[in-house]
Amino acid sequence: MKVTCLECQNEFDIEKGIGTGDTIECPFCGIELEYKGKDKSGKVKLEIIEEEK
Numbered sequence: 001m002k003v004t005c006l007e008c009q010n011e012f013d014i015e016k017g018i019g020t021g022d023t024i025e026c027p028f029c030g031i032e033l034e035y036k037g038k039d040k041s042g043k044v045k046l047e048i049i050e051e052e053k
């Protein structure tokens, strides 16, 4: 399952078994993204997880 990183716009594969709320790390820029499920068109929705400082 391909997703596009919200930060660096690179495409990468994620596991099919991923569930809503799971955390994905972009292999290109290392940012952490939360998997938010799919929209009606089947497009994967992601949200950037802000790092606490």
Ligand SMILES: [Zn+2]
Binding pocket: 005, 006, 007, 008, 009, 010, 026, 027, 028, 029, 030, 031
């Ligand atoms: Zn990225």
